[in-house]
Amino acid sequence: ETLMAESTQNMEAIFYRNGKETPEPVKAELSGTIPSWLQGTLLRNGPGLFSIGESSYNHWFDGMALIHSFTFKDGEVYYRSKFLRSGTYKKNTAANRIVVTEFGTLAYPEPSKNIFSKAFTYLINTIPDFTDNNIINIIRYGEDYYASSEINYINQINPSSLDTIGRSNYRDYIALNLATAHPHYDDEGNTYNMGTAIMALTGPKYVIFRVPSIASENKRPALRKVEHICSIPFHSTLYPSYFHSFGMTENYIIFVEQALKLDIIRLTTAYIKGVSWGGRPQHETGR
Numbered sequence: 001e002t003l004m005a006e007s008t009q010n011m012e013a014i015f016y017r018n019g020k021e022t023p024e025p026v027k028a029e030l031s032g033t034i035p036s037w038l039q040g041t042l043l044r045n046g047p048g049l050f051s052i053g054e055s056s057y058n059h060w061f062d063g064m065a066l067i068h069s070f071t072f073k074d075g076e077v078y079y080r081s082k083f084l085r086s087g088t089y090k091k092n093t094a095a096n097r098i099v100v101t102e103f104g105t106l107a108y109p110e111p112s113k114n115i116f117s118k119a120f121t122y123l124i125n126t127i128p129d130f131t132d133n134n135i136i137n138i139i140r141y142g143e144d145y146y147a148s149s150e151i152n153y154i155n156q157i158n159p160s161s162l163d164t165i166g167r168s169n170y171r172d173y174i175a176l177n178l179a180t181a182h183p184h185y186d187d188e189g190n191t192y193n194m195g196t197a198i199m200a201l202t203g204p205k206y207v208i209f210r211v212p213s214i215a216s217e218n219k220r221p222a223l224r225k226v227e228h229i230c231s232i233p234f235h236s237t238l239y240p241s242y243f244h245s246f247g248m249t250e251n252y253i254i255f256v257e258q259a260l261k262l263d264i265i266r267l268t269t270a271y272i273k274g275v276s277w278g279g280r281p282q283h284e285t286g287r
Contacts, residue, residue: 067084208231
């Protein structure tokens with residue numbers, strides 16, 4: 001137990017540090033050489049801000065997204081980073097505390113209320129929306145680049161400057177509640193992804209969709225051309241399987257409906273019970 005506690009503390013010391021932006025390119029110090037033919041920019045994403053004001057996140061998956069780029073040019077590497085200016089980031093920084101619920105951190109817009117008042121406010125006034133803190137991956141749809149996570153919102157970014165261009169909602173283009181952050185690409189540059197349609201009129205299902213590679217400027221955003229490829233019905237209506245990605249070959253889409261299930265009823269009532277989506281009981285934010 002002592003060893004586990006020490007390990008947890010060491011992990012927190014590493015992962016729960018607040019990152020800093022590097023908005024202008026910085027030339028990296030190299031050890032060895034980089035081949036001159038390697039040209040281009042590598043984009044990476046992940047949590048980078050774990051405390052806002054006096055409030056802190058309870059889970060590593062919750063930190064505000066920090067976008068990184070590594071540009072390779074003529075044997076040199078240049079680094080740059082910027083926080084994703086999502087709606088969640090703007091709300092939290094404006095309030096100087098966490099006001100948007102994340103996977104492992106439950107947040108209340110009005111922290112002075114007790115749990116009963118909060119539940120009443122939740123039922124009468126507003127149902128908390130999903131966060132748009134996209135911390136998992138960068139997806140290319142056509143010529144557009146998006147910060148993404150396993151939710152219905154994605155935020156378009158400029159791959160050169162890392163500026164946040166604006167937010168898109170999958171539901172504006174295709175009937176989905178959630179989508180993966182790990183799509184596949186074919187040889188022609190088309191993007192294939194998978195999502196979950198919980199509220200579909202024809203019954204809940206998993207949905208495979210395709211976004212074609214579009215070169216013409218007047219057809220952007222590419223998401224406007226999204227195509228529904230196929231659907232797979234849930235085995236259990238209220239208990240869809242969790243999935244992180246899926247398989248794709250030249251001729252087939254491969255999906256394994258695994259035993260790890262999501263409980264739709266528990267997820268929709270979590271806020272009232274004072275429990276985060278990750279199952280952590282809590283009443284205020286704080287690590």
